[in-house]
Amino acid sequence: MDVSWESSVTDSINTIYLLFSAYLVFVMQLGFAMLCAGSVRAKNAMNIMLTNVVDAVVGSISYYLFGFAFAFGGSSNPFIGTSYFALASIPDGTYDYSFFLYQWAFAIAVAGITSGSVAERTQFTTYLIFSFFLTGFVYPIVAHWVWSSSGWLSPSSSNLLFGSGAIDFAGSGVVHMVGAVAGLWGSFIEGPRVGRFDAFGKPVPMRGHNATLVVLGTFLLWFGWFGFNPGSFDKILVSYPSTSDQGNWTAIGRTAVTTTLAGSTAGIVTLFGRRLIVGHWDALDVCNGLLGGFVAVTSGCSVVEPWAAIVCGFVSAWILIGLNVLALQLQFDDPLEATQLHGGCGAWGLIFTGLFAKEEFVIQAYDSGESGVTRPYGLFLGGGWGLLGSQVVELLSIVAWVTITMGPLFYALHKLRILRISVEEEVAGLDISSHGGYAYAAHPEENQPRFYAEYMRLQSNYS
Incomplete structure (x- = not known):
């Protein structure tokens, strides 16, 4: 067979696979939109859906102009890509548009996490x-650290941290923790919503208005996660040693299974755990628990056994439940539990990988199954402290980086009085104050005198 023809076919299959995965990840934007819309009150549904659209629109421009270059611009700099415009060349020196599209889909997901907080x-x-700012600068720097071959945390670097590098295969830290820490600072600086806590500091329920949209969004996110995790093998066909009977197709299938098992385990544990706490079965809690399991396993999905994914999901459910209880005690208000879910479960995912990664799978994912290679792997499997140490360093580095970039930005916006809406607008709802009307023809709160009075007052101001 002609070598050039075989190479062309291989490249074509890899490109199709990567583009298909990018489309799946992009579907997650629809999942975020539906989940967020159902999780907020009806008077803010139009606003939250618009922010999700804006994440994709603004993210496209910022990631094209700056983000992709900072993340994957051709350079040996371990901290930032140094090609400063648009589609900077990736390490092999070519313009790979399918790779750009896939990475863009990841970038806009980060902003979607923060929007919920x-x-x-x-x-x-x-x-x-x-x-x-988040899509074009903050997130891409972290992506460069971990996913660029020259990044100082990269497991593919020529100078491996602790002889290992941090394994964050699809972004428990790079994507989910970045969005969560940004959301943490935004939510903390803004403060709780009006009426979220009473005069004695006790939480007042503010349930979302549409459970159907929440469940729909959850299933769309689940569907998209099959591009998020298995798709992070950006090539389905690679050169493996002739003695190996495995390839990326084996790892891709296993990654899809570990993703499913972690999410499912977290969902069922959350179902029974919350039943013990609140006394009834709650579909919305199960949806968040399910997503928490997906977030946690995203770091190690390619390098752990299916049984370990079940452990991952079990622990992530209790982390989410515990952090939600703590948030209420601290009067921290995150309407979608995004900080607790993406931050807490994302952090656990990094640690989990350092404990349970299997050496064979690490070599398969990062050394193309090359024989004779040894690498640090999970501490609980006898792999030493190298990998776990790298995971902890990644975790702390992400918290520090996002804090020193997004924290001051939110604080400056707060001091300029352009961050939070007025109390009157918040009571009336963002839809009527900022977007020309409610998302629904028959708004369920228009019959409540308090909201309707605010609605009429604001209408008179604009007329």
């Missing part, structure tokens, strides 16, 4: 500012 009380124009 600051929902129902943030000025829309200000949202455009921090969404652009």
Whole structure:
């Protein structure tokens, strides 16, 4: 067979696979939109759906102009890509547009996480500012650290941290923790929504208005996760040693299974765990538990056994439940539990990988199954401290980096009085104050005198 023809076929199959995975990850934006819309009150549904659209629109421009270059621009700099415009060349020196599209789909997911944390009380124009900054600069730097071959945390670097590098295969830290820490600072600086806690500091329920949308969004996110995790093998066909009977196709299938098992385990544990706490079965809690399991396993999905994924999901469920209880005690208000879910479960995912990664799978994922290679792997499997140490360093580095970038930005916006909407607008709802009307023709809160009075007052101001 002609070698050049075989190479062309291989490249074509890999490109199709990567593009298909990018489309699946992009579907997650629809999942985020539906999940967020159902999780907020009806008077803010239009606003939260618009922010999800803006994540994709603004993210496209910022990631094209700056983000991709900072993340994967051709350079040997371990901290930042140094090609400063648009589609900077990736390490092999070519312009790979399918790779750009896949990475863009990841970038816009970060802003979607943050939007949930600051929902129902943030000025829309200000949202455009921090969404652009997060997608174009903050997230890409972390992506360079871990996913660029020259990154200082990369497991593919020529100078491996602790002889290992950090394994964050699809982004428990790079994607989910970055969005969560940004959301943490935004939510903390803005403060709780009006009426979320009473005069004695006790939480007042503010349930979302549409459980159907929450469940729909959860299943769309589950579907998209099969591009998020298995798709992070950006090549389905690679050169493996002739003695090996395995290839990426084996690892891709296993990754899909570990993803499913971790999410499912977290969902069922959350179902029974919350039943013990609140006294009834709650579909919305199960949806968040399910997503927490997916977030946690995203780091090690390619390098752990299916049984370990079940352990991952079990622990992530209790982490989410515990952090939600703690958030209420601290009067921390995150309408979608995004900080607890993506931050807490994402952090656990990094640690989990350092404990349970299997050496054979690490070599398969990062050394193309090359024989004779030894690498640090999970501490609980006898692999030493190298990998776990790298995971902890990644975790702490992400918290520090996002804190020193997004924290001051949110604080500056707060001091300029352009971060949070007024109390009157918040009571009336962002839809009527900022977007020309409610998302629904028959708004369920229009019959409540308090909301309707605010609605009429604001209408008179605009007329």
